[in-house]
Amino acid sequence: MREWADFSVENIAGGGTRVVLTGPLLVSTVGALDRELREWEGPADEIDLSDCSPVDTVGAWTVWRFVRDTGAKVIGASHEAESLIEAVKSSQSTAPIAPPHVPVFERVPEAVGHMVYHWRGGVFRLLNFFGAILISFYWLMRNPTRGHWNSFVRQVELVGVTSLGIIGLMSFLIGIVIAQQGAVQLEQFGAEIYTINLTGRLSLRELGILMTAIMVAGRSGSAFAAQIGTMKLTEEVDAMRTIGVSPIEALVIPRILASVLLLPLLGFYSALIAIFGGAVISALTLEIPLFTFLSRIQEVVPMHDLWVGLIKGPVFGLIVAMAGCYQGMQVEANAEEVGLRTTKAVVQAIFMVIVLDAFFAVFFTEVGWG
Amino acid sequence: MKAPHIPGLPPHQPKPLTHNEPRVLHKVEHRARLKEHELYQGEYPIVIEGLVNRFGTQVVHDNLSLKVRRGEILGVVGGSGSGKSVLMRSIIGLQMPAAGKILVFGRSIEDHHEESEIDIRSRWGVLFQGGALFSTLTVGENVEVPLREFYPEIEEELRHEIARYKVRLSGLPEEATSKFPSQLSGGMVKRAGLARALSLDPELLFLDEPTAGLDPIGAAAFDKLTRELTDILGLTVFLITHDLDTLHEICDRVAVIADRTIIAVGTIPELMASDHPWIQEYFNGPRGRAALASQELAKAMDSPEESLD
Numbered sequence: 132m133r134e135w136a137d138f139s140v141e142n143i144a145g146g147g148t149r150v151v152l153t154g155p156l157l158v159s160t161v162g163a164l165d166r167e168l169r170e171w172e173g174p175a176d177e178i179d180l181s182d183c184s185p186v187d188t189v190g191a192w193t194v195w196r197f198v199r200d201t202g203a204k205v206i207g208a209s210h211e212a213e214s215l216i217e218a219v220k221s222s223q224s225t226a227p228i229a230p231p232h233v234p235v236f237e238r239v240p241e242a243v244g245h246m247v248y249h250w251r252g253g254v255f256r257l258l259n260f261f262g263a264i265l266i267s268f269y270w271l272m273r274n275p276t277r278g279h280w281n282s283f284v285r286q287v288e289l290v291g292v293t294s295l296g297i298i299g300l301m302s303f304l305i306g307i308v309i310a311q312q313g314a315v316q317l318e319q320f321g322a323e324i325y326t327i328n329l330t331g332r333l334s335l336r337e338l339g340i341l342m343t344a345i346m347v348a349g350r351s352g353s354a355f356a357a358q359i360g361t362m363k364l365t366e367e368v369d370a371m372r373t374i375g376v377s378p379i380e381a382l383v384i385p386r387i388l389a390s391v392l393l394l395p396l397l398g399f400y401s402a403l404i405a406i407f408g409g410a411v412i413s414a415l416t417l418e419i420p421l422f423t424f425l426s427r428i429q430e431v432v433p434m435h436d437l438w439v440g441l442i443k444g445p446v447f448g449l450i451v452a453m454a455g456c457y458q459g460m461q462v463e464a465n466a467e468e469v470g471l472r473t474t475k476a477v478v479q480a481i482f483m484v485i486v487l488d489a490f491f492a493v494f495f496t497e498v499g500w501g
Numbered sequence: 502m503k504a505p506h507i508p509g510l511p512p513h514q515p516k517p518l519t520h521n522e523p524r525v526l527h528k529v530e531h532r533a534r535l536k537e538h539e540l541y542q543g544e545y546p547i548v549i550e551g552l553v554n555r556f557g558t559q560v561v562h563d564n565l566s567l568k569v570r571r572g573e574i575l576g577v578v579g580g581s582g583s584g585k586s587v588l589m590r591s592i593i594g595l596q597m598p599a600a601g602k603i604l605v606f607g608r609s610i611e612d613h614h615e616e617s618e619i620d621i622r623s624r625w626g627v628l629f630q631g632g633a634l635f636s637t638l639t640v641g642e643n644v645e646v647p648l649r650e651f652y653p654e655i656e657e658e659l660r661h662e663i664a665r666y667k668v669r670l671s672g673l674p675e676e677a678t679s680k681f682p683s684q685l686s687g688g689m690v691k692r693a694g695l696a697r698a699l700s701l702d703p704e705l706l707f708l709d710e711p712t713a714g715l716d717p718i719g720a721a722a723f724d725k726l727t728r729e730l731t732d733i734l735g736l737t738v739f740l741i742t743h744d745l746d747t748l749h750e751i752c753d754r755v756a757v758i759a760d761r762t763i764i765a766v767g768t769i770p771e772l773m774a775s776d777h778p779w780i781q782e783y784f785n786g787p788r789g790r791a792a793l794a795s796q797e798l799a800k801a802m803d804s805p806e807e808s809l810d
Contacts, residue, residue, distance in 0.1 A: 165656060165659045166656055193659070223662075226679060229679055
């Protein structure tokens, strides 16, 4: 059983009231006593602590608060209790626990204002970043041996080779979904055979490269932001600068080159696997033999569908790498910011990729590659 | 309280001990049934016997034994990677030892306990190296977290009041109560961490490198605060440090970790008399000598008549 602190009231012989506290005055026992003492009304002249042991700061605070509010005198306190009361007395404050709550109609305009103001700075930083990249490219063209080619090869491995498995699996499943769902709809018109057109054209033109770009943004774009951001935090980037190595050349350019080079290749690979996935599900459920499906692809998919996919690849790669590296380079303060920037990099990359994809879709149809 | 601070007297004078280990341990265990409202009255709040810690094949501690006396500030020193923090993590139950026994307030952390007994975790406060404040809460709210957790019966008003005076008691200005950890300087984060560690009026306080990363003025102020709070609140302090000034200034005893075990425990003069090479190099090296000299100088200035002798 827990023993609670308690109190009783006595009349002093010469007149006046005395509050006698009993039991331990500790953080674990004072909860109930505090509630009752808070409701105390009227004067009290003395508070007797001679039956209280042990006492901690919370007990001392409770006594001190009572003394402060009623003007009672402490009697019978042990030496330790006195020094504790003295300590809490000199430490009392009226500071708020949390910052004042700003009403919503003030908070929202404030947040919007901050956001707009930061956009202005963001535009300048973005221009700065583009400029630095263009200059670095210029130097790289003039003097290719200065490039950080080891780093480039490493990034090719990380962005491209190690993602083959997951992109392959994803594309295979997407191919299955397109073919199967397409067939269900086309069946109503007796046009199941057009499943082949649907799968082939959609994979090569749109879904292959789009899904690959999204996957690379999630896989590599986030890694770029987190790696570079952490390097900024640990002052590695500053160390590079002092040694005379440009962080843009050493960190950003290899990542951008790797992404730009690899996204068309990965997109093409993804489209092929998606077509294969469609072929497999068609062979199993639609009774279109596998090789018939694949040879029909050659006949029904126009060459320009391939070009559409391949042209979009480097652009998407550029967007993903730029978003990752830019956000990474913006990390200033703490580890928390690395997480925020990484999220931002992925969201921005995917958003921009989809916006540009919509633009490309309209553009290529208009120029006759519909 | 357990270690009353009487002005004018040295704050803590531990008695010499007889080496009768099994009996002492038995006594400690016998007293283990602490109720929630009782303070620990045994002699050793922390008893470690034959502790072994391993990470894979790497042995960090091998047959390590240590006893911490009630009311003392025990400094723990050792080279980087010698397992000081692992020792602390073992005591507070964050690291399961491979073998050995750790008794805190006479009870093993792994023991299940009856409902009426205390939760050991409400009897200790821990200041982690980086402060480890909850970043989404203000300093005041950080201090309130343990109170909410262990003593829900405490009214909100009292809880706020406790948070306020604990913040001030830890040497922070009043305004810091409603600030978020990200708005504080390094020294203030440590003090805020200390305020949270002291939130439940613990009997045991663990400090992991409290003065690391502080400037000398901030570090000296923190040392002074630790000593004052230890004396006022009657704490037992387990203090991991690299700071020679801290050791000289506030520690009652110092334990030295080397060769995977505690090689010596004692006051600094006792340790300096030891001939273990690591201890010699640590306390009699250039930095050790400098810290000692400044400590002696400070003492001489405090009591000029003694220095004349």
